Amino acid sequence: MNALLTPRVDVRRAGERPVSRLSWLDSKHSFSFGTHQPDPTNTHHGLLLVNNEDLVQAGTGFETHPHQDMEIVTWVLQGSLVHQDSSGHSGMIYPGLAQRMSAGTGILHSEKNDSYRSTGEPPTEPVHFIQMWVIPDEAGTTPGYEQLEIDNELLSGGLVTVASGMDRHKNASAIRIQNRNAALYAARLRPGQRVTLPDAPYLHLFVARGSVHLEGTGTLAQGDTARFTATGGHQISATQPAEILLWEMHATATM
Numbered sequence: 001m002n003a004l005l006t007p008r009v010d011v012r013r014a015g016e017r018p019v020s021r022l023s024w025l026d027s028k029h030s031f032s033f034g035t036h037q038p039d040p041t042n043t044h045h046g047l048l049l050v051n052n053e054d055l056v057q058a059g060t061g062f063e064t065h066p067h068q069d070m071e072i073v074t075w076v077l078q079g080s081l082v083h084q085d086s087s088g089h090s091g092m093i094y095p096g097l098a099q100r101m102s103a104g105t106g107i108l109h110s111e112k113n114d115s116y117r118s119t120g121e122p123p124t125e126p127v128h129f130i131q132m133w134v135i136p137d138e139a140g141t142t143p144g145y146e147q148l149e150i151d152n153e154l155l156s157g158g159l160v161t162v163a164s165g166m167d168r169h170k171n172a173s174a175i176r177i178q179n180r181n182a183a184l185y186a187a188r189l190r191p192g193q194r195v196t197l198p199d200a201p202y203l204h205l206f207v208a209r210g211s212v213h214l215e216g217t218g219t220l221a222q223g224d225t226a227r228f229t230a231t232g233g234h235q236i237s238a239t240q241p242a243e244i245l246l247w248e249m250h251a252t253a254t255m
Helices: none
Strands: 008-012 019-021 025-029 048-056 061-067 071-078 081-085 090-093 097-102 107-112 127-134 144-149 160-164 182-189 194-196 200-209 211-214 218-221 225-231 235-238 242-249
Touching: 048 200, 071 081, 071 160, 071 182, 071 200, 081 097, 090 097, 090 144, 097 160, 127 242, 182 194, 182 235, 200 211, 200 218, 211 242
Parallel strands: none
Antiparallel strands: 008 225, 019 025, 025 048, 048 127, 061 107, 071 097, 071 127, 081 090, 081 107, 097 144, 160 182, 182 242, 194 235, 200 225, 200 242, 211 218, 211 235
16 A cells, blocks of 8 residues: 555535536536536545546437547446447447447447337346446557456355456456556345455446445445555445445546
8 A cells, every 4th residue: 555645535426417408418527528627636545536427317328429549448337338349349238248449549439228229129128237447557549448247246145346457466357448547346235244345556446327325434325436545455235225436446537
């Protein structure tokens, strides 16, 4: 652990997040994002720059737009999201599927709630997903895409490695990201189930669904986050059926 960092757990409640609302989109931002810059000090935690909770209405979505030098991980909670990009990759993302896009030197992509293109049946419900961005180790790499279903692994109730660039996860993570200091875990917990958080200079815990009890802090409800600095080893127990996303990071972004 970095001796220069002050141990801290910073809880941010769901209702404190800036919100973008359009006719087709409800987006809640854990960090200052895009045109929402209400707090210039809230730009990242560790290597995580974006943690957006999005609800996209049926038949709509994000039209083709560019990204560069960013590792983008998408985690769907409900419904399905169709991805298409300028490198020729396409896929349908649904609950239990890990997906990563490396923007690298530059990529165009779209994300839409229009699964009828693949299934023939028009969607009727919104798609609910979390999108997370971390910076890569190096700029200017070749754009890439990867996805893998890990629904069975999540049945264990423990922390499952969703995406990682760490050496120790070379054979353990579902998908790889281009940052050797970052890893994303997910867990689906039944009431009373517990997980122990790793020790790291930076951790970011997001309660995607349900509620949990965080040791030494109290209850975290859906949409709440806890940002850990220079501390770890805390226990989390589910107080109702819950799904959590946890980033472990051993470096921080320079903003």
